[in-house]
Amino acid sequence: MSSIASSAVNTPNPTANSSEAKRHNSTTATTDNAAFGAGAGINIKRAKVPEGKTFEDYQRVYNEIATKISQHLDYDHGDGYFGQLVRNAWHASATYAVADNSGGSYYGTMIFEPEEFDFQNKGTAIARSFLSSIQVQNPWLSRGDLWTLAGVAGVQECNGPKIKWRPGRLDDNTGTKAAPAGRIPDGEGDARYVRDFFARMGFNDRETVALIGAHVLGRCHTHISGYDGPWGDDSNNFTNDFFERLMGNWHLKNWEGRKQYEDDETNLYMMLPSDMALKxxxxxxxxxxxxxxxVDLWFKDFAAAYSKLLERGIEFPEDNKPLEFKTLHEQAEST
Ligand code: HEM
Structure with missing residues (x-):
């Protein structure tokens, strides 16, 4: 198969932690305004695929991630790593601001201050250390590409919809492109707060609700966010259970911790105030x-919104067409 894009780039060696990354700062690839001339726009980020890389190379990385997920299905009360990877990709991308095209997944800056120590990013390092062996095996792959591709695998490998994905993000290894703190929403927010945050990233109400449905996966941890528990019993299975459950009855949880809700029926499941805002x-x-x-409508809307989220602020050349990966299950069935 021919190369995804003809443009060559010398992608800097991705590194697993910030101090290591700082040592590589001389190899940083930049696409700043100066490179494209004044008036071309602000904070332009153009995707460049590493030379010679094809769909098969990215499917192979997808398979490595998916295989590792399948080897740790018992993790975190049986949630596996699906939710961790989906959350990490969301936080890597959610710093985007449509007003000045800053932030987003392109530079892979979550390992740098202030993003690294942003309270809302607590816990996301779990996903990044899970991915570090895959990063080492594929030094040509940027952090931004790895984290977003892992988000795609996280959705697809637990029965979610196909997420179209494009490669070519370039690492900033200096940390100068890190987004300011405060760009990731807090669970205490009301409807207005949630709407404002998602509008900053360029999402309308429909896309906002579709995206938050990812709270079907995984759970909250008191040692991470201060909240506690899963949203339902499909925490390792991508279904519309979050919305079905939200339609039920909820009351404030009576505990010493942060304000959260629990379901009237079982008292086993939780909602954040920002989830209840959708109701x-x-x-x-x-x-x-x-x-x-x-559920089909949600899958369609979620797939489009999540793909958009992972690509916010990035310009992709014509020949960089969206890729759609086969799940491990599909590959096993076709052999
Ligand atoms: C108003 C918007 C949002 C808020 C306030 C919010 C907040 C939170 C909080 C507080 C946690 C718990 C973290 C922990 O204690 O480990 C969490 C987990 C999670 N979030 Fe969100 N979130 C939002 C939107 C989203 C979106 C748009 C996605 C994905 C598209 C997402 C995916 C996840 C996943 C999968 C988890 C579970 C992670 C795990 O199991 O460790 N969230 N979120």
Whole structure:
């Protein structure tokens, strides 16, 4: 198969931690305004695929991630790593601001201050250390590409929809492109807060609700966010359970910890105040109702919004077409 893009780039060696990355700062690839001339726009980030890399190279990395996921299905009460990887890719991308095209997944800056120590990013290092062996095996792959590709594998490997993905993010190994702190939302927010955060990234209400449905996966940890517990019993299975459950009845949890809700039926499951905001706001709620009824609709909307999230702020050349990866299961069935 021919190369994804003809443009060559000398991708710097990705590194697993910031101090190591700082030592490589002389090899940083930059795409700043100066490189493209004044007036071309601000904070331009153009994707460049490492020379000679094809779909097969990325499917191979996908398979390495998926295989590692399959070897740790018991992790965290049986949640596995699906949720961790999906959250890490979201946080890597959620720093994006449409107003000045800053932030986003392109530079792989989550290992640098202030992003590294942003309270909202607590726990995301678990996913990055899970991925470090794959980074070492594939030194040509940038951090931004690795983290977002792992987010795709996290969704697809637990029965989620196909997520279209494009490569070519370039590492900043100096930390100068790190986004300011405070760009990732907090669980205490109300509907207005949630709407404002997602609008900053360029998402409308429909996309916002679709994205937050990823809270079907994984759980909250008191030692990470201060919240506790899973959203339901599909924490390792990508379904519309989050929306179905949100439609039920909830009460404030009676405990010493942060304000969160628990379900009337079992008292086993939780919602954040920012999740409940989707029920309290009538425009958000109409999408909650739709997605609770129609899993195919949610899959379609989630796939489009998540793909958009992972690519915010990046310009892809014409010949860099979206890739769609086969799951391990599909590959096993076709042999
Ligand atoms: C208003 C928006 C959001 C808020 C306030 C929020 C907040 C949180 C919090 C507090 C946790 C618990 C972290 C921990 O204690 O380990 C969490 C976990 C998680 N979030 Fe979000 N989140 C939001 C949106 C999203 C979106 C858009 C996605 C993905 C598209 C996402 C995916 C996840 C996943 C998969 C987990 C579980 C991770 C694990 O199992 O460790 N979240 N989120």
């Amino acid at each position: 309290e706001d009538s425009n958000f709620f109409k999408y909650v109702q739709e997605y609770a009824k129609d």
